Amino acid sequence: MPPTPNHLLPGRPDPLGANWDGLGVNFAVFSANAERIDLCLFDASGRREIARLPMPECTDEVWHGYLPEARPGQIYGYRAYGPYEPRHGHRFNPHKLLLDPYAKQLHGELRWSDVLLGYRPGGGRTDLSFDRRDSAPAMPKCVVVDDSFAWGDDRNPQVPWDRTVLYEAHVRGLTMRREDIAPRERGTFRALADPRVIEHLQRLGVTAIELLPIHAFLQDRFLVAKGLRNYWGYSTLAFFAPEPRYLIESWMRNELKVAVRRLHGAGIEVIMDVVYNHTCEGSELGPTLCWRGLDNASYYRLMPGDERHCINDTGTGNTVNLSHPRVLQMVMDSLRYWVTEYRIDGFRFDLGTILGREGTGFDPGSGFFDAVRQDPILSRVKLISEPWDIGPGGYQLGNHPPGFAEWNDRFRDGIRRFWRGDAGMRAELAARLTGSAELFDHRRRRPWASVNYAASHDGYPLLDVVSYERKHNEANGEDNRDGHNENFSRNWGVEGETQDPDIVAVRHAVLRAMLVTVFASAGTPMLLAGDEMLRTQKGNNNAYNQDNETNWVDWERAARPEALALQRFTARLIALRQRLSPLRPPIFLHGVTELRPGLNDIAWFDQHGRAMTPEAWNDPEARTLALRRAAAAGDGSVEVTLLLLNADSAGHAFALPTPRLGWTLMLDSGHPEAEERPVLDEAVPVAPHGAVLLATRLPAA
Template structure:
């Protein structure tokens, strides 16, 4: 008899495969399945055992005598009506949503998407979950991260596959992060935390195979706890040991997680896990039974359902407990707060993370947009969520591109984006400032290409963002012209100096510190090749050293790491304001000069306690012409360059440059 449709109330019963001294207990949730089996594999031989209803929508069975390392999957039967969101098909082997390890990567095959009765059994095509007795969690420690620190976005394979300092057998895997050469590079840059692009096991989108392409980014997961065997051949231990090595160096680890969709895709996609267990409950559907697509990938997780919330929270806790993860960055995060009526900042999943004793103190970062109705939610996530700030990215790019009237927006971004984050008396910014990320042009391409060049993706350059606020200074792409190369180098340095001069957390994508290029490809998700693999042998070490100097300056200057909003007034007991905004002549910027469309120069003077009561000046010259900046003096103090290699005090600041001056008593 068909069970009534259930949205899933969540379960107080442990799910997944629990290894005990007596055997293994298997438990999986489905509110609509009529029958569920656990399938045990010994080589290619399969043994099916029917699970029993255990309450709360859980189907469970304890099997005595089974050991750690047992390979298994599930099958489920029930009504088959895809137009109503019912996909039960016992020919489809299903991966446990709570699997902590799988025996091989997911590989797309058209038979995985075949309709019931047409494609045959899929056991040979689907990875098997591996039951594991996880070790006792290590003692919990506070997250390693400074709210005003540097996040380093890192794609594990692309970062390490060509790194000469990584043992050859570890290249392309999480084990590479333990290499002393990698740790030394991160410490040189002053990285507060690495942000690992998705490491959970993913599947290629079905259109990539015929194009000869594969997914290089990992934003297409099937299950959420099992690591991709290509990145973690040793399973969870590889992640745990990498995190431990980074912690020993004082560096935190943030996981980029995808809880907005799965690789089961749209109605033509494969049946691999959630779809075959209870698609109606796990995915959002419209009133007509069609999959909602607020993600652009074909499906959207129903995060308003308790059973989905439980899966998300259990996955996050798993990585904190068993790998020591310091925090998470949530891809397309508005989906976490969506129900049928739209996004809610106090939605149960977001509230549950904030209140959870294990998760509430972790670093939580939202990508605050999706493609659904009212999907742009920058500034609307609750504290303590930090948020990727694309307004920072765009306004800084526009200023250095030379757009008229961009200086006011630049000042707002330098000061922490109070127009976005200063709400309801909030004292500090929650911005994550960035110039470039995995999605979009690299820093070097930003100053070398006026438009995107995504032809290699096989979609006739139709994919990827069309407006990048990029420029090419008269020559598109790579060039041997030394004058053009010199101008581009100045532009890269100006952009990087702006980033390190900005209040709030800052993020740098791996390789941008030494001028990586993707040849203008701003959507390189399908380029698992030298387009995205970092070229360590050919890197610009001078630019890398410049970034290292900027980072050291930022760490030494409390005013740059402070996340409190600026007021322009002295604090109690102080005689100088926390910020002054001046023209290059030393005059205070007023309403007229702020609005001058021809203004491309700016001075920001910050009170900075590390300089004996002095101040820190950030001098921004967005013009191609050099300019002499005049700074206000005080008796008993003098201005000097903040770090070696900066402009000489009193001299002209070069065109397209940012200078840092400190006032010392």
């Protein structure tokens, strides 16, 4: 162990963070308004501060110093000196130990106490007061790391967008109930890398796993006080460090790299759900953990004319200030780090409109979008935005720039309403089936820009969509006030679980029909983990704080016959999507291209095989629809699919449009185990709440 140093060498202002060069460590941290920053070194336990060294240089607002002989494993933090003037946006308090915004590993856990606040709570001055207690004993610390890893022959799968099938999953929830995985490993990256988990993904045929946040995140104080947990993870504590709870030991960062390498080996991409719109520090009344103490006025958007208060476009208390070049640099550096060091294949941006909001409002040409789109590394990975927030003009579905896909909640709500039997849904369903062209068909965007889903982590899982009409969020501790009140769901006779075979049969029929709609639509399909095996949250539509069996995938339930049957059905659907090119058109179809006489690239029909008329589209009581799509193959032949949809409670015989003969019935949601068979009649029966997929190939002309 080298002797405790008494000073730092000047070092360099770049790169930011703590970077080991083999001989020592260069420390660099941005703060435009600090007057001094100290590097604090701790012993191996992280409990005792062994040195406090002023950063000797500040270049272009970056404080930096070099520590010879320091090496990976060194535990550290910062203290920042400057004005404590909340009304002017400044909240410097050197009594508060601060995390490095570029910390790549954390040591220890945060222990909630008022000592973490920069002010003294209580009294009339609240955050205008100043707290002099040392927060270091309650704080996690940063760790210097060595990023080397043996990647071997790893290759990113680089699945084309039009063949991408997303599987949204939670690292912990996916494996906590796997009895065939060692208890110590469940809920970790090591379990994610388990061959049995990967085999399940391969059997389904998904091409990408989209992980809920794996950045290190905070267990919010109000949840801890209630005995609850921040399960989803949308409360980032460190943008460069993996969540310690997903590691068997906090220093075993390479477990995530092993998982990525094994998933890549199985042809599966890894997408990270990332939260750059806000941090875990909350409002001006929140703790001082990192950015607030380093430079509150730079890192956060503050109210004009009243800089004491944070702008709260995110609903979490603060909004990250991506208009500041150094803050934007931090986000870009974080994204590139995950791609280059962890070989992540893409990102899903939480509250993505925040990232595109400039002083004048949302701008698809914002600094963030421009920076990502021109970046030689990031422009090549998959980029997905959640296109809404609670700020002004916060709903921007379809308005993101080229290169970004977007979660399409219009698709979710539209197909839920159609399949629960709402009136007048034909035209809405047609728009969603064809990639929501009215939203996305501009600036040469492609149908894959629409991420189509029937359920996600935020809301009901699919079984609950057909089992509950009212939210049941009592366990969240908010008197059932949280979560959406309108879920476009239907319980089909009984609220919640039931043994009534007729009700169960209808629910499963509707569920299968919705899955068919997701995978037979133009766009990028997304499946919520567990929906293929009848997972339920028992009516909780906002289970963000339920780190328990409410959220964990029930693998015992997954082994029941009805769940196994649904898994086979889902895998078959995904395989058909990959096999039949008309189900994944590379461009938006508008029915203007004729591939054969009387055969356009897309056409719509009623159950009688007649082309849809304006009157038919506007018939409020019609709950059937047929969609024919055609695509030219390389050998001159034409591949044609016909999707028959029946949301009625009675079965219907659908007359077949041109071509009337030569069809093969590929899949029938009303008879999910039935094999493919030739269609011998000019009419096809479709069961109540059912979907049927037909296909044919016309020879070269």
